[in-house]
Amino acid sequence: xxxxxxxxxxxxxxxxxxxxxxxxxxxxxxxxxxxxxxxxxxxxxxxxxxxxxxxxxxxxxxxxxxxxxxxxxxxxxxxxxxxxxxxxxxxx
Numbered sequence: 001x002x003x004x005x006x007x008x009x010x011x012x013x014x015x016x017x018x019x020x021x022x023x024x025x026x027x028x029x030x031x032x033x034x035x036x037x038x039x040x041x042x043x044x045x046x047x048x049x050x051x052x053x054x055x056x057x058x059x060x061x062x063x064x065x066x067x068x069x070x071x072x073x074x075x076x077x078x079x080x081x082x083x084x085x086x087x088x089x090x091x092x
Contacts, residue, residue, distance in 0.1 A: 004024055005081070006021065006022050024036050028075060029075045032083060
């Protein structure tokens, strides 16, 4: 069983019982999101559109690298990786 640390942004912490970090499992970012949804129902709905694609305002980083510049949701994960979920902040 892999242990991947996931940093949870404040607006989503109510889904994780107010934990700023959780561990989850998955071979890819998409698998990880499915595992988070299984552990914390409603989680994936907050991050993905009805087609299951990440919403535009959600940025996910694997070990400080933006998955948009990697393989997006197909980005592979390994034991010990750190994943950060960062909601984009609208600014003017």
